[in-house]
Amino acid sequence: MEARDDMVCCPVCDALHSFGDIPDGERARCVRCNTVIAVGRPEAILRIVVLASTALILMTIVIFYPFLELRSGVFGSKASVFETVMSFSQGVMAPLSLAVAAFVIVLPVARLSLLIWALGPLSVNRSPWPGAARALRYADILKPWAMAEIFMVGVAVALVKLADLATLSMGPAFWSFTAIVVITAFKDTQMSKHSVWTALETASSNAR
Amino acid sequence: MDGPGNSKQQRTLTARDAGLIGCRQCTRVSPAGTYRCPRCGARLQSRDITSLQRVWAWWLVGLMAYVPANTYPMLITSTAGRSEEATIIGGVIELMNLGSFGVAFIVFFASVMIPVGKFVAIGWLAWIVRKPHGHKPGHLLHLYEFVEWIGRWSMIDVFVVAILVALVQFNLIATINPGVAAVCFALSVVFTMLSALSFDSRAIWDRIETMSHD
Numbered sequence: 001m002e003a004r005d006d007m008v009c010c011p012v013c014d015a016l017h018s019f020g021d022i023p024d025g026e027r028a029r030c031v032r033c034n035t036v037i038a039v040g041r042p043e044a045i046l047r048i049v050v051l052a053s054t055a056l057i058l059m060t061i062v063i064f065y066p067f068l069e070l071r072s073g074v075f076g077s078k079a080s081v082f083e084t085v086m087s088f089s090q091g092v093m094a095p096l097s098l099a100v101a102a103f104v105i106v107l108p109v110a111r112l113s114l115l116i117w118a119l120g121p122l123s124v125n126r127s128p129w130p131g132a133a134r135a136l137r138y139a140d141i142l143k144p145w146a147m148a149e150i151f152m153v154g155v156a157v158a159l160v161k162l163a164d165l166a167t168l169s170m171g172p173a174f175w176s177f178t179a180i181v182v183i184t185a186f187k188d189t190q191m192s193k194h195s196v197w198t199a200l201e202t203a204s205s206n207a208r
Numbered sequence: 209m210d211g212p213g214n215s216k217q218q219r220t221l222t223a224r225d226a227g228l229i230g231c232r233q234c235t236r237v238s239p240a241g242t243y244r245c246p247r248c249g250a251r252l253q254s255r256d257i258t259s260l261q262r263v264w265a266w267w268l269v270g271l272m273a274y275v276p277a278n279t280y281p282m283l284i285t286s287t288a289g290r291s292e293e294a295t296i297i298g299g300v301i302e303l304m305n306l307g308s309f310g311v312a313f314i315v316f317f318a319s320v321m322i323p324v325g326k327f328v329a330i331g332w333l334a335w336i337v338r339k340p341h342g343h344k345p346g347h348l349l350h351l352y353e354f355v356e357w358i359g360r361w362s363m364i365d366v367f368v369v370a371i372l373v374a375l376v377q378f379n380l381i382a383t384i385n386p387g388v389a390a391v392c393f394a395l396s397v398v399f400t401m402l403s404a405l406s407f408d409s410r411a412i413w414d415r416i417e418t419m420s421h422d
Contacts, residue, residue: 001226001227001228002239003228003237003238003239004237007228007237008235008236008237009222009223009228009230009231009235009236009237010230010235011230011231011232011233011235012349012409012410013222013345013349013409013410013412013413014222014223014224014230014410014413015220015221015222015223016221016222016223016225016226016228016230016237031220032220032345032413033345033346033349033413034346037235038235068371068375070375070376077375077376079371079374079375083374084370084371084374084375085370086374087370087371087373087374087386088370088373088386088390093386093390093391095391096366096386096390096391096394099394099398100366100367100370100394103363104367133247133248133249134249136248137233137234137248137249137250140233144356144359144360144401144405145360145401147360147363147367150360150361150363150364150367151367153314153361153364153367154363154364154365154366154367154368154370154371155367155371156311157311157314157315157364157368158368158371158372158375160303160306160308160311161302161303161306161311161368161372162372162375162376163306193233193234193235194234194235197233197234197235197236197247197248201247
């Protein structure tokens, strides 16, 4: 059989489909495993870019502003996300510090930047920047490794552990971080592999 | 919107059956023998033949890292010259003594039940897809997707340790330091995530189709 442009394979089970354009608001599911393959949502690209940009701007606040503050009598200490990440930086724990930095800061920032690089020009009807396909592919590979939302739950657990040792208060960065987690989760619901890649391909071929 | 071979009784046509390769990154279909997807540049493989080997390799090192993660201390708390060491289970018990049963349950769930459940689930999946099996592929897929999604949440305990270490530095009164188990646990989570990611979900259907076809 010849490969045609309207052919689509299910990324999960390899079943072959042929889709035309998908009507707005409808989802195309795999006939065999029921995975959502495509979502007909024309404004999705713009939404993804706007949400990713918002999250990226909030991220710069998060990294350096105080995040949690601890008071116990006359003693007090503040920690930013950056300091939290560096907490393992001494001795044998140093590699762990790098790993936490990667999971909580570097990879989420990288993923957001790659998405904006790949889809940003498309959202304003320009031709894509060079390397857009590669950027989009790496953004997808990074997805399971960006763990900002898991860090948030970690904060909640830490608060309970320290509750009777000292008084805790949340800094501005805490609320920014909460916003990032919500925004990122909402952004991911807007993305479907087939639709995003088709949009990028159409934009690239129009540019030629 | 119907795929070829949509009817339930009939065998579903896969890209491999049609002599084509489907891209798992961007869903585009290419002729057999294409090395890289022309649309997204991902490397193409009709079936990942080394998948199960990698699953088992990561599974095993993950298990090896999980043992010291439980036996060594996760947190070392020094209060006024006295130092206390707490393992993962020790931390859960401490939370329960504080009366925070909800949080104790979250930590227990994330650090004990998820990792152990993952080892069992991935091992079982990789074991049964080797040969024709009588299990419903839909159920196996749900199990796999659940395992793939939940694995990252085990990182909670490592992040809690990082936050506590950064925050509690009152030098004389109390300090908290990370224990060796934090490193082992983080490694175990990463290895089991790699194990789950190495699994080729298309294998769930391959054998079952061969069986019902015979």
